[in-house]
Amino acid sequence: MSGFKVAILGATGAVGREMMRVLEERDFPVDELVPLASARSEGEKLEFGDGEVTVHEVSAKAFAGCDLALFSAGAQVSRQWAPVAAAQGVYVIDNSSAFRGEPDIPLVVPEVNPETVPLAEKRRIIANPNCSTIQMVVALKPLHDAATLRRIVVSTYQAVSGKGQKGIDELEKQISDLMNCRESTNSAFVHRIAFNVIPHIDDFADDGSGYTKEEMKMVNETRRIMSIPDLPVSATCVRIPLFFGHSEAVNAAFEKPLSPDEARTLLKRAPGIKVLDDPANNIYPMPMLASGDTAVHVGRIRTDRSQKNGLDMFICADNLRKGAALNAVQIAELLVEKGMVRGCGDGCGCRH
Ligand SMILES: NC(=O)c1ccc[n+]([C@@H]2O[C@H](COP(=O)([O-])OP(=O)(O)OC[C@H]3O[C@@H](n4cnc5c(N)ncnc54)[C@H](OP(=O)(O)O)[C@@H]3O)[C@@H](O)[C@H]2O)c1
Structure with a gap:
């Protein structure tokens, strides 16, 4: 060849x-x-x-x-x-x-x-x-294979590079303007993103549900990629003033019990994943570490005590790399x- x-x-x-x-x-x-x-x-x-x-x-x-x-x-x-x-x-x-x-x-x-x-x-x-969907399904697939997903609730923390070069340029300029006591303007994002957080990515869906199209991409694409057409998924997608790397707080419920230790073992064996999960030593995923890396970083894995067979975790990945x-x-x-x-x-x- x-x-x-x-x-x-x-x-x-x-x-x-x-x-x-x-x-x-x-x-x-x-x-x-x-x-x-x-x-x-x-x-x-x-x-x-x-x-x-x-x-x-x-x-x-x-x-x-x-x-x-x-x-x-x-x-x-x-x-x-x-x-x-x-x-x-x-x-x-x-x-x-x-x-x-x-x-x-x-x-x-x-x-x-x-x-x-x-x-x-x-x-x-x-x-x-979609970039946010990719990193979430990479992390959830090995857990689903072992314990069968029942529901996902996810909140994202998405970098401005998700909006392309104009997103990167806008954050850079706003920081510079504000640090130099100049007025800042915005066009790539609907509000100022520097020193702010915007719970609005892509347009709001036309169905009156209150979800954005980015959030519905996470719902529909996750169901399709994981081949679970009726999986309940609820997403809140948030833009944060960071240049590179998307993060997600994921709450997942399973049919069968899965301990954090079992989850860590499964994730360590799975392709494309790095487990960073040693809270006693302040080790957990952060976009600073995931940015530039090829792997999806997973950590803060813990039992969700509010429901049966639930796990919470934090997932970071480079949105321009694994996300695209x-x-x-x-x-x-x-x-x-x-x-x-x-x-x-x-x-x-x-x-x-
Ligand atoms: N950024 C992310 O994290 C991410 C992740 C997953 C998927 N995506 C998707 O990837 C795509 C590009 O995103 P990006 O972040 O790279 O955006 P970007 O930085 O704004 O780049 C857009 C690219 O598209 C070209 N382009 C725009 N209009 C065009 C036209 N009419 N004909 C031909 N080329 C045209 C631009 O060329 P010029 O330089 O000539 O304008 C530029 O090369 C989008 O569909 C986005 O949703 C992005």
Whole structure:
């Protein structure tokens, strides 16, 4: 097997740049990288490997000969361009919410439901779940396999990079403005985020439920990825003034009893997880530790004394990595492992 021709749509964004770093770190066999973005970025140079690659505006012909395309340019862009790329035989791994609810498009977290990847053979699109959902299901899957989940209540503490580069820029500028006694303004977030906490991520759902769309993504995507269609899940998603790393306080109820020690043992054995749980020595997950790491960090595991078979825990992960870029590259690796993409070495995308 030789390498692949890989397009990244959204290459200039927070997730797109991380995708390039993750491809390099994991030695994913890239023969040619095709960085794509909007017309605003035409001609921009990005570092990749030992050299530079030039960004081009997305177009149908930009996907010619590609084996894989990693999309991270928002749902509208994905809806427009994923079918165009897929029609040329390219496997699209999409980070947006555009296709996550479509039954014939798999929604994949490699540690949890890798067996669903072949479902992508028909439409050649695979959806990458929401960042907060990914880290939660990675941690809950081994516990569910042992004790069967009955209900989840989750509160999130989400970094501004979840809103992309504009979220990072806005927090940086607001901190600087406020520290220099200047008025601060906001546009990426509906309120000032610096020195504040906003219990509102994405729009409020149109159904009058009071939940936001981000919260409903956690409900619906968790049910789908874990294959528990009627699992009761209640989420509160909160934006905090931190640049990188999402955290979650998770309360989970199970059919069978599961002690904190048993949970720690199961989590230590599970792929993609680091257990940090030694409160006596002040060791527990924090976004400061998870940011830049590939693993989902789990700790503060304790029995929920208010209900039968309940556990509480705290989960942190790097939202740009496991929450987006790393998960997408792991899906690409699965496609290769399963022989669904096979580079032929000349970058023609023919999948011999
Ligand atoms: N940030 C996270 O933690 C996270 C996690 C999971 C999933 N996601 C999803 O990943 C996607 C990107 O997020 P991000 O955080 O990387 O956002 P971002 O930093 O704002 O980057 C957006 C990227 O999309 C490109 N783009 C925007 N409009 C375009 C258009 N009309 N045509 C072509 N390219 C266009 C931008 O190109 P220009 O530079 O040319 O404007 C940029 O490369 C979103 O769907 C988001 O929901 C993000």
